[in-house]
Amino acid sequence: MKAPAEPGRLSVRKTYKLYIGGAFPRSESGRTYLVDGDNVALASRKDARDAVLAARSAQPKWAGATAYNRGQVLYRIAEMMEARRAEFTALGVRSSELSAAVDRWVWYAGWSDKIAQVAGGANPVAGPFFNISAPEPTGVVAVVAPPSLLGLVSVIAPAIVTGNTVVVLAAGPQVAITLAEVLATSDVPGGVVNLLTGRYAETAPWLASHDDVNAIDLTGVDHPDVAIELERAAAGTLKRVIRPVTGGVDFTADPGLRPMTALLETKTVWHPKGY
Amino acid sequence: MFEYAPAPESRSVVDIAGSYGLFIDGAFDGGKDGNVFKTVNPATEEVLAEVAAAGPEDVDRAVAAARRAFGPWSALPGAERAKYLFRIARIIQERSRELAVLESLDNGKPIKESRDVDLPLVAAHFFYYAGWADKLAYAGFGPDPRPIGVAGQVIPWNFPLLMLAWKIAPALATGNTVVLKPAETTPLSALFFADVCRQAELPPGVVNIVTGAGDTGAYLVQHPDVNKVAFTGSTEVGREIARAVSGTAKRLTLELGGKAANIVFDDAPIDQAVEGIVNGIFFNQGHVCCAGSRLLVQESVADELLVSLKRRMATLRVGDPLDKNTDIGAINSAAQLTRITELSEIGASEGAERWSPECTLPDRGFWFAPTIFTGVTQAHRIAREEIFGPVLSVLTFRTPEEAVAKANNTPYGLSAGIWTEKGSRILAVADKLRAGVVWANTFNKFDPASPFGGYKESGYGREGGRHGLEAYLA
Numbered sequence: 001m002k003a004p005a006e007p008g009r010l011s012v013r014k015t016y017k018l019y020i021g022g023a024f025p026r027s028e029s030g031r032t033y034l035v036d037g038d039n040v041a042l043a044s045r046k047d048a049r050d051a052v053l054a055a056r057s058a059q060p061k062w063a064g065a066t067a068y069n070r071g072q073v074l075y076r077i078a079e080m081m082e083a084r085r086a087e088f089t090a091l092g093v094r095s096s097e098l099s100a101a102v103d104r105w106v107w108y109a110g111w112s113d114k115i116a117q118v119a120g121g122a123n124p125v126a127g128p129f130f131n132i133s134a135p136e137p138t139g140v141v142a143v144v145a146p147p148s149l150l151g152l153v154s155v156i157a158p159a160i161v162t163g164n165t166v167v168v169l170a171a172g173p174q175v176a177i178t179l180a181e182v183l184a185t186s187d188v189p190g191g192v193v194n195l196l197t198g199r200y201a202e203t204a205p206w207l208a209s210h211d212d213v214n215a216i217d218l219t220g221v222d223h224p225d226v227a228i229e230l231e232r233a234a235a236g237t238l239k240r241v242i243r244p245v246t247g248g249v250d251f252t253a254d255p256g257l258r259p260m261t262a263l264l265e266t267k268t269v270w271h272p273k274g275y
Numbered sequence: 276m277f278e279y280a281p282a283p284e285s286r287s288v289v290d291i292a293g294s295y296g297l298f299i300d301g302a303f304d305g306g307k308d309g310n311v312f313k314t315v316n317p318a319t320e321e322v323l324a325e326v327a328a329a330g331p332e333d334v335d336r337a338v339a340a341a342r343r344a345f346g347p348w349s350a351l352p353g354a355e356r357a358k359y360l361f362r363i364a365r366i367i368q369e370r371s372r373e374l375a376v377l378e379s380l381d382n383g384k385p386i387k388e389s390r391d392v393d394l395p396l397v398a399a400h401f402f403y404y405a406g407w408a409d410k411l412a413y414a415g416f417g418p419d420p421r422p423i424g425v426a427g428q429v430i431p432w433n434f435p436l437l438m439l440a441w442k443i444a445p446a447l448a449t450g451n452t453v454v455l456k457p458a459e460t461t462p463l464s465a466l467f468f469a470d471v472c473r474q475a476e477l478p479p480g481v482v483n484i485v486t487g488a489g490d491t492g493a494y495l496v497q498h499p500d501v502n503k504v505a506f507t508g509s510t511e512v513g514r515e516i517a518r519a520v521s522g523t524a525k526r527l528t529l530e531l532g533g534k535a536a537n538i539v540f541d542d543a544p545i546d547q548a549v550e551g552i553v554n555g556i557f558f559n560q561g562h563v564c565c566a567g568s569r570l571l572v573q574e575s576v577a578d579e580l581l582v583s584l585k586r587r588m589a590t591l592r593v594g595d596p597l598d599k600n601t602d603i604g605a606i607n608s609a610a611q612l613t614r615i616t617e618l619s620e621i622g623a624s625e626g627a628e629r630w631s632p633e634c635t636l637p638d639r640g641f642w643f644a645p646t647i648f649t650g651v652t653q654a655h656r657i658a659r660e661e662i663f664g665p666v667l668s669v670l671t672f673r674t675p676e677e678a679v680a681k682a683n684n685t686p687y688g689l690s691a692g693i694w695t696e697k698g699s700r701i702l703a704v705a706d707k708l709r710a711g712v713v714w715a716n717t718f719n720k721f722d723p724a725s726p727f728g729g730y731k732e733s734g735y736g737r738e739g740g741r742h743g744l745e746a747y748l749a
Binding site for chain 1 (some may be wrong): 399415417491510517518522529530610692708710713715720724725726727728730731732735737740742745
């Protein structure tokens with residue numbers, strides 16, 4: 001959907017490119033596909049591999065940032081998105097959905113420095129030991145995103161708030177790349193979120209079997225057979241898998257903790273206690 | 276040096292029958308097709324008993340029994356379920372000497388470990404999870420957590436009864452019913468546990484035990500009426516199971532292999548570290564998924580540490596598992612002994628230097644002397660593959676960064692050890708290690724209140740603690 005042009009003026013069209021490592025490259029394959037009159041980059045498996053590399057390089061620093069800092073960054077995304085409502089509206093996103101997506105960033109922003117207290121803590125072990133469990137990010141997460149903006153935000157935010165980095169195979173490319181522009185102008189370090197547009201059936205198998213991807217979220221996979229294939233491929237490296245929900249997820253509902261905890265490891269550290 | 280006099284534990288406390296059936300719906304019976312297998316004492320190769328090998332029909336019956344029991348069991352008030360679990364914990368305590376001797380006979384592990392480690396922990400797990408049964412709404416998984424249904428559980432041979440407790444206690448506390456398959460080399464303690472369930476008057480079908488080999492486990496895992504699969508064992512089998520449940524609604528948790536790094540910094544108290552290293556790799560004959568099988572020593576103290584380590588290893592007593600002075604018992608099976616022997620030979624042929632203390636091994640049974648390899652590099656197979664035996668690979672490092680990089684250079688991520696007197700270094704290194712359990716200045720500590728589980732290819736999910744409930748709640 002396009003914004004109305006001014007009479008007598010030829011509008012400048014936007015090229016929708018990929019979002020990898022904080023930059024907006026074209027697909028290395030040189031391919032595009034047509035969506036609503038726009039040529040959109042058609043990601044290749046090489047693009048997917050590049051995106052994993054970017055996500056992996058960004059991951060330790062993002063996970064090493066303080067939780068307070070990550071919360072600030074997520075809140076900044078909400079600010080930038082709020083300021084760009086018109087762009088999303090022009091792409092046909094309903095106002096209520098837009099508000100919900102902004103509010104979701106705010107909600108997750110607040111979780112960054114709380115999830116460790118809720119999901120971890122000191123364990124009362126029977127012996128002279130101090131023992132504490134804390135959640136940690138699982139690493140690089142590949143996400144097959146659902147088509148709506150709220151769905152897209154609802155799969156990215158819980159993954160990155162705890163320090164994971166993501167490679168997102170996005171549906172609805174114009175909306176997704178507009179979100180990428182929001183991310184690029186927020187304080188999200190390059191590589192934390194990488195967005196690929198195109199056909200997930202083409203790129204997802206490479207991510208599912210990729211040795212350097214720790215988890216795969218199949219929420220947006222709309223074909224059961226493909227979901228089975230991807231889950232089976234993910235078993236090769238024992239990736240954590242979030243399966244698609246039959247009948248779809250109600251993204252307007254309270255997400256609860258599971259979207260975050262599904263992408264967390266628990267590390268338990270023991271130390272003797274004594275004088 | 277004084278020699279130790281033999282101090283054997285009497286095996287008269289345990290009465291092993293000549294043959295055992297399957298435990299289905301509260302009763303023992305033979306498998307449908309009458310297949311049996313023998314379980315042997317790995318220390319003597321003596322046949323202990325004949326055990327039924329469950330086929331597909333038997334697994335069907337067990338799952339059906341668990342399904343029938345699920346409705347009433349999950350509907351029981353949590354406080355009532357708790358009382359059954361408390362009863363089980365008490366009976367285990369009362370029968371712990373019998374169960375410890377049985378475990379050592381069937382598994383080959385030293386009696387001092389089955390008596391002082393396994394059995395106390397088994398009882399503690401049932402006590403711990405008993406207390407959760409009526410408090411699930413407070414566990415942090417939502418106000419109305421529900422059981423999943425029938426759990427199919429497959430456990431390994433290294434800690435037969437302890438792994439059973441890790442699986443069954445949280446499953447029952449949360450209102451699930453179970454079909455458990457113990458390993459084919461160590462089925463006996465699970466069958467004795469079935470008797471504990473009968474003594475506790477646990478309703479029939481809540482716990483079912485099907486004995487057999489890998490194919491029995493595969494039937495169970497793939498059974499369409501199993502809602503949750505829990506597996507502890509090798510990464511290879513874990514991969515197969517993850518593939519098998521793909522595309523189903525089955526929930527899955529896996530506790531798989533490891534190749535833990537035990538990192539010793541130059542300021543570590545050497546004697547304590549040596550004790551930790553010995554415990555890390557020689558506890559339970561090294562048949563431990565979280566064993567500290569890669570020793571990373573800071574170069575400046577490597578020579579000194581190796582002298583102490585070898586001196587300590589020379590005092591390890593290998594032999595009769597039922598002798599209370601035994602440190603290292605028998606290797607669990609001929610197959611496992613072959614694997615350990617092969618990988619050790621590869622270690623030597625790839626250029627690492629092999630050393631074992633002088634020790635006389637018994638003529639019969641499956642034995643392997645405690646062994647270390649020095650001069651190991653990260654490319655060596657003994658530094659990469661899980662050996663699952665009393666074999667330690669020693670590598671060195673110069674800086675903490677190098678230690679972390681080498682420790683994390685593995686597809687596994689179950690456990691790790693850090694030895695240093697510097698608290699800030701412990702915390703910094705523990706942060707950077709990609710492992711589910713990090714022991715600092717200690718090793719191989721377990722507790723029911725403490726979550727345990729792996730990163731990366733060491734599996735997914737946690738057992739123990741509040742975290743361990745999640746796998747059994749919808």
